Amino acid sequence: MTFRFDFAPTPFGDALAVFSDAGIVSFDLSESADPSVPWLLESVTRRLGAVPEPEPGAADELTEALDAYFDGEPVRFDERFAFDWRLVDGFARSALQAVCEIPWGETMSYGEVAVIAGSPGAARAVGTACRLTPLSVVVPVHRVIRSDGTPGHYGAYPERKRYLLDLERDASASRS
Structure with missing residues (x-):
């Protein structure tokens, strides 16, 4: 390869x-x-x-x-695009593939993604998968938020997460 x-x-x-x-x-x-x-x-x-x-x-x-x-x-x-998932395996891969299903401009909590990925109660593991993703932005981990509705972090750059969420929200609102 x-x-x-x-x-x-x-x-x-x-x-x-x-x-x-x-x-x-x-x-x-x-x-x-x-x-x-x-x-x-x-x-x-x-x-x-x-x-x-x-x-x-x-x-x-x-x-x-x-x-x-x-x-x-x-x-x-x-x-x-095709993704080559070789750098992600196990539950982390399932979680990131579930994240890909979150529609543009929408969000889900870490717990909701855990349920979709097949491991209810694994919200922290979803957070770890999002934090360690080798496919930042193209896998929309920014759409995964805390259960209280706050954005949470995005690695060391929470302002990037806010930027991406705002971009999608504002673009969705202008399409309506």
């Missing part, structure tokens, strides 16, 4: 997109001003057990979909 990578721009900065022959393996929003810093690529290399090769243009189609999404179009990434 070969792996390749490219960068895709987002309002949060460039994201590292890693692809296999089977689909998107990782979409990682950098926590640095420069996403090309070696540690970001080293992290995905360690998890894959292989070194992705640079392929400029590999993320062009994904970038177009991201542009549409950030322009307020209800893009469902799992319907437009």
